[in-house]
Structures are given as C-alpha cells and as structure tokens.
Amino acid sequence: MGRVNVKNVSRVFTKKEDNGSMEALHEVSFDVEDGEFICLLGPSGCGKTTLLRIIAGLETQTSGEITLNGIPITGPDPKRGMVFQQYSLFPWRTVIDNVTFGLEMQGISKTEARKQVEKYIDLVGLEQFKNSYPYELSGGMQQRAAIARALANEPEVLLMDEPFGALDAQTRNILQDELLKIWEQKNVTFLFVTHSVDEAVVLSDKIVVMTARPGRIKEIVEVDLPRPRSRTSHEVNLLRDRVLKLLEEERFHK
Template structure:
C-alpha cells in the first residue's frame, strides 16, 4: 500500500539576519495507492521541497506527512528517491550501486545480488552490471538510479525531475519505460517536472502549484487511456489547459 497524506504542510527558510522565505504554505494532498501524480508549477514554487519532505530528507515547519496512516519523521525504505543528478557511487559498479540499499538494510549479499539482477533486467541493464558509472550514458545512469531505488522494494517512488538533464529522445524512451515499471510494480509515483508534455504523458493527476509561496492551485485529472499519443487532439487540449494555468502564475 502506498497511500500518502499531506496535511497542512508549510516550510519556511530563513537566512541569517533576513526575513523568512515561505516555500510551502498550508499544503493538503491525498494520493491513492498505485497512483501516478505529477507536480508542475513555476520555478521556486516548492515542488522539490514538498518531495523532500515526503521522502523524510526535510521536515516541515507546520503540518504532517503520512504513509498509510503512519507519520513520516525521516527517510525510510518504503520511499525510494530518484534525483535529477544521477547520484551514483562512482567507485562502485552498477550492481554494487543497486545492492547498496538492501545491504545497509541487513539483507544477505547473495539475496541482494539476486534481487539486483532482477531489477537491472527490468531496466534493461543486466549486461552492464559490472560496468562503472563513468562508462554509462546519461540515460543508462538514470536507469541504474531507478533500479537502485526499486531494490529496496518501496511502496512510493519519489522522482525529482529525473529526466530533466537528458536529450528529448532519451527522455521519451525513459518515460515509456517508467510507465511499464509502474504498471508492473503497482507503485505510487510522485514525480516533479517542469515539462508540461511529460506531465500530460505520464500522470493520472497533475498537481498545479502556485508561485511562491507554494500552494496547490488546482488538480487536473488526466482521464486519457494509455498508451497516450503525444500529439492527439485530446492531449493537445489538455496541454493547452495546463499551459494557460502556468501562464497565469508566471504573470503574477
């Protein structure tokens, strides 16, 4: 189960001698198990801050986060995080990167290796298990990062612009592969992006956020069947709707 509840969450940052910057202001959100939710909004609206709070890497000044009615107070294996930067250990091979989390969680190395190979096969990198990060392309590195997150058997996968640094072709391929993994694993996915096209292609719901201070402006249900054409009439209409909402916030 991967039900996430965000209740009255606010986050403020204070520089020494300065006034507080309100990143998030009283955010409420309910995410259902196995739902794919994308967060979209102007730069600096608190999308990544919210994701980090849900991961347990940051703490709110007000409010609480719950996973399956259990309050989140710090990082945990039930929430896997994939960052925009590849964040792999450069001195470890691909498979050593993937087994790192399970080993830290107390798994036996033989069992961890067996599971790691399964996840590397899932992301199409089983033939590169002994390679090192510097030998991989950007897209391959991000596949390793996804496999590493999945190796801990999380209930929620948190993704902070994971494909933002990739070229358009690779990005489109990985979006399709991510949907296949999501459907196979029945994960809850919370995905931060700046790309309207990406959000429309991936999401069950798009959470539109306001300019700072970050609040939820509206939530758009994406009631389109998968696989989705990227240029269909329905997709274009939804893209225009999202772009108009973003323009309203950028003009403020």
C-alpha cells in the first residue's frame, strides 16, 4: 500500500545573513491514493522539491503532517524510494553494485543482494550493462540504473525529482514510456516533480499545480485520459492548454 496524505504542510527557512525568514510552502494539503501516478507542477522556486524531500524524510516541515498509510513520516525509510535529477550513482561501483547498495545497507549479503536485483536491472533494460561503470553509460542509462536502485528496495512510494530534466527530448520521451510500463508492472505509488507540462499530461493520473512561492495548491487537475496517450491528440492538447493557463496566471501574479 502507498497512500500518502499531506495535511496543512508549511515550510519556513531561516536566513542566517539577516535573521529573516522565507516561506517555501504554505498549508499544502492533498491526498495520494495507493498506486496513483501524481505529478507536482509549478513555477520555479514554488517548493516542489522541498515538498518531495519532506515526503522522503530528508527535510522536516515547519508545521502540518504527512503520513504514509496513516503513519506519520518522521525520517527516511526504504518504503519511500527517491530518484534525483542528477543520477547520484557511485562512480566506483558497477551498475549491479550501485543497484544493490540499499540492500547491502540493510545487512543483506552482497551475493544475496545481487540475486535480488537482477530482475530490476532487467526491468530497466540494463541486463547487458550490469557490469559497466557509470562513466561508460549514457545519461539515460545512468538514470535507468538510479531507478532500478530505488526499486530494488521494493518501496511503496517512489519519489522522483525531475529525473529526466537533464536528458535530450528523444531520450526523455523514451524513458517516460518505459517508466509508465514499470509503474503498471510494479503497482507502486509515484510522486513525480517536473517543470514540463507535456510530461505531466502524458504521465499522471492527477497534476498537483502549485502557486508561485510560497507554494500552495492552486488546483488539482484530474487527467482522465486512457493510456498510452498520444502526445499530439486533441484531448491531450486541450489539457495541456488548461494547465499552461494555470501556470501563466502564476507568472503574472508574482
């Protein structure tokens, strides 16, 4: 199960240089059902990444509460996997050794961990590259390895912070399609931060549109379109235009 409930979450940062403060998030509330694919979308600096890091347990909210299956989140946990924009692979470890890292940290032997992760390496299409080092891989392949590493812990929720933001358009589209296949196979809840309206419309069940800083929920857009979605269909274009207008409003309200 991967139900996430975000209730009245605010985050205020203290500025050391002038003893001032900056509110990044203001009373954010929304619910994520088990197995949903949710995209967080909003202007730069609206707190998307901060919110994701709080859900991951890497940061703490100033007020409010976030629960996973009714249990408050108070710190990192293997039940919540995280994939960053920068691939964050260990350069001295091969693909398979990178993917086993989380299991080894849980006390599982290297041999047993390697047996467990083979299916995830195969799932992301890196079976032939499992003994390669990160510098031998393209950016897209490195990100596949990072996704496999997150999945190897068998999380209930996978948190992704602009994971395809540094990739070229063609590779990005390919990995979007592959990610949806993984999501359908694994039935994991996905929370996915993106700056791309196109990406949000193609991937998600719901788009959580945030306001300019301090980040609030502007609107939650239901994406009631069958998959796979044509990126140029009339329905997709209508939805894209609707979301773009929401973001345009925030640009003028800054």
